[in-house]
Amino acid sequence: MSVTENQPVSGEIDERTDAAGEPIRAAGAVLWRPGPDGTEVALVHRLRYDDWSLPKGKLDAGELPAHAAVREVAEETGFSCVLSRFLTQVNYSVPESDGHRAAKVVDYFTASVREGAFAPNSEVDELRWLGIDQARGWLSYSQDVDVLDAFDRLPVDSATVLLVRHAKAGKRSEWAGDDVWRPLSEAGRRQRDALHSLLPLFGPTRIYSAPRLRCEQTVAPIAADLGIEIAIEPLFSEEHYLSDPDAAVDRMLRVGAGTGTALVCSQGGVIPDLVTRLADSAGLPLGEVASRKSSVWTLTFSRDRYSGNGSGPALRLAAADYLADPLA
Numbered sequence: 665m666s667v668t669e670n671q672p673v674s675g676e677i678d679e680r681t682d683a684a685g686e687p688i689r690a691a692g693a694v695l696w697r698p699g700p701d702g703t704e705v706a707l708v709h710r711l712r713y714d715d716w717s718l719p720k721g722k723l724d725a726g727e728l729p730a731h732a733a734v735r736e737v738a739e740e741t742g743f744s745c746v747l748s749r750f751l752t753q754v755n756y757s758v759p760e761s762d763g764h765r766a767a768k769v770v771d772y773f774t775a776s777v778r779e780g781a782f783a784p785n786s787e788v789d790e791l792r793w794l795g796i797d798q799a800r801g802w803l804s805y806s807q808d809v810d811v812l813d814a815f816d817r818l819p820v821d822s823a824t825v826l827l828v829r830h831a832k833a834g835k836r837s838e839w840a841g842d843d844v845w846r847p848l849s850e851a852g853r854r855q856r857d858a859l860h861s862l863l864p865l866f867g868p869t870r871i872y873s874a875p876r877l878r879c880e881q882t883v884a885p886i887a888a889d890l891g892i893e894i895a896i897e898p899l900f901s902e903e904h905y906l907s908d909p910d911a912a913v914d915r916m917l918r919v920g921a922g923t924g925t926a927l928v929c930s931q932g933g934v935i936p937d938l939v940t941r942l943a944d945s946a947g948l949p950l951g952e953v954a955s956r957k958s959s960v961w962t963l964t965f966s967r968d969r970y971s972g973n974g975s976g977p978a979l980r981l982a983a984a985d986y987l988a989d990p991l992a
Contacts, residue, residue: 687766687767687769688722688758688766688767688768688769689722689723689729689768689769689770689771690720690721690722690723690732690768690769690770690771691720691721691723691729691730691732691733691736691770691771691772691773692718692719692720692721692733692736692737692770692771692772692773693718693719693720693733693734693736693737693745693747693751693772693773693774693775694718694751694772694773694774694775694811694812694815695718695719695737695741695743695745695775695776695777696774696775696776696777696815696820697776697777698820699793699795701795702795702796703795703796703820704793704794704795705718705793705794705795705796705799705812705815706718706719706741706743706777706791706792706793707791707792707794707799707802707803708740708741708788708790708791709788709789709790709791709792710787710788711786711787711788711789712787713804715804716792716802716803716804717803717804717805717808718772718803718808718811718812719736719737719740719741719788720733720736720770720772721735721736721739721740728862728990729771729773730747730750730773730862730865730866730987731861731862731865733747733771733772733773733775734747734775734865737775738780739785739787740785740787740788741780741782741788741791742780742781742782742783742791743777743778743779743780743781743782744777744778744779744780745775745776745777745778746775746776746778746865746866746867746925747773747774747775747865747866747867748773748774748775748776748822748824748866748925748962748964749773749774749824749962749964749983749985750771750772750773750962750985750987751772751773751774751811751814751815752772752810752811752814753769753770753771753772754769754770754772754807754810754811755767755768755769755770756768756807772811774815774818776820796812796815796816799812800812800813818964818966818982818983819966819967819982821967822964822965822966822967822982823920823921823922823925823964823965823967823979824866824920824925824926824962824963824964824965825916825919825920825925825926825927825928825962825963825965826863826866826868826925826926826927826928826960826961826962826963827928827930827935827938827939827960827961827962827963828859828863828882828883828927828928828929828930828958828959828960828961829929829930829931829932829935829955829956829957829958829959829960830848830852830874830876830878830879830881830882830929830930830931830957830958831848831851831853831855831856831859831878831881831882831957831958832848832849832851832852832855832957832958833847833848833849833852833878834846834849834852843876844875844876844877845877846876846877846878847877847878847881848878848881848882852878852881852882852957852958854991855882855957855958855989855990855991856881856882856884856885856958857885858958858989858990858991859882859883859886859958859960859990860885860886860889861990862960862987862990863883863886863927863960864886864889866925866962867924867925868886868890868924868925868926868927869890869892869923869924869925869926870892870895870919870922870923870924870925870926870927871883871886871887871890871892871894871895871926871927871928871929872894872895872897872900872919872926872927872928872929873894873895873896873897873900873928873929873930874896874897874898874900874901874902874929874930874931874934875896875897875898875901876901876931879929879930879931880894880896882929882958883927883929886927897915897919897928899911899912899915900912900915900916900928900929900930900931900934901930901931901934902931902933902934905933905934905937905938906933909937909938909941912934912938913938913941913942913945916928916938916942917942917965917979920963920965920979921965921967921979932955932957935953935955935961936952936953936954936955937953939953939961939963939984940953942963942981942984943981943984945980945981946980946981946982948981948982948983948984950984953986954986954988956988956989956992957989958989958990958991959986959987959988959989960986960987961984961985961986961987962983962984962985962986962987963981963983963984964981964982964983964984964985965979965980965981965982966979966980966981966982967979
């Protein structure tokens with residue numbers, strides 16, 4: 665689910681691949697870097713099709729789109745990357761060997777380049793870094809142009825907050841102690857491990873948690889990997905949020921204004937209303953805001969406006985993308 669100014673795109677291209685009944689799933693990214701004249705994006709030339717496209721490829725068995733996007737970027741371009749948000753989904757059909765056509769679904773992400781170097785390989789023989797306007801003219805398919813347009817509608821100078829609902833912790837009625845100390849269940853630990861695999865792809869550098877053991881446990885492995893402490897934020901707990909939601913919204917904006925991507929773990933009684941308030945203040949229609957356990961809202965804030973007193977950025981929610989429980 666993606667709620668943003670960007671809309672999914674669709675169409676058809678002549679890209680032959682095998683299919684077996686179910687839609688073929690693939691993922692890719694608009695890989696970007698700052699250039700001397702502005703933002704540059706990576707286009708790859710594929711030998712098999714003699715075309716220029718955005719890096720993408722089919723999902724491996726059991727792979728999530730975000731994992732596939734990062735892997736395909738590395739395989740096709742030689743660069744590692746950091747995801748910032750889900751961008752859009754492309755749907756089209758491809759021919760099968762029996763003459764019929766099969767549905768194909770490609771999830772695209774925005775990704776900033778980290779490090780690496782391109783080397784020609786069996787799939788891609790050339791890579792070009794181009795400005796966005798120039799890249800539009802090089803792309804072989806209209807769908808890729810639409811994806812690039814979706815990327816261009818949001819500024820690259822944005823702030824990202826990963827808002828996570830804690831993993832499963834069993835039923836409150838079956839826990840005899842203080843609810844603050846209710847730990848993750850076995851199912852919750854599996855969800856935690858899945859998040860531990862997924863969320864580092866987005867490069868979090870700061871971690872916040874509501875004062876609940878289950879929230880802290882959900883993000884603890886990532887904090888351990890980063891070698892940082894989890895900052896406890898009472899405003900992201902249900903009781904403090906309900907007593908002063910405006911203060912919690914302001915705190916979230918301040919978290920977003922910090923350096924680097926932030927990861928925030930909160931509760932089901934907080935997330936839907938918090939996301940809705942952020943969206944409403946930005947004039948961004950959301951509809952019903954889902955919040956399953958171990959799900960993630962990727963919140964993208966625009967930094968292109970500043971507070972009237974000049975004290976700092978007045979962030980505005982520019983996009984909100986929902987990533988369901990990775991084990992669902």
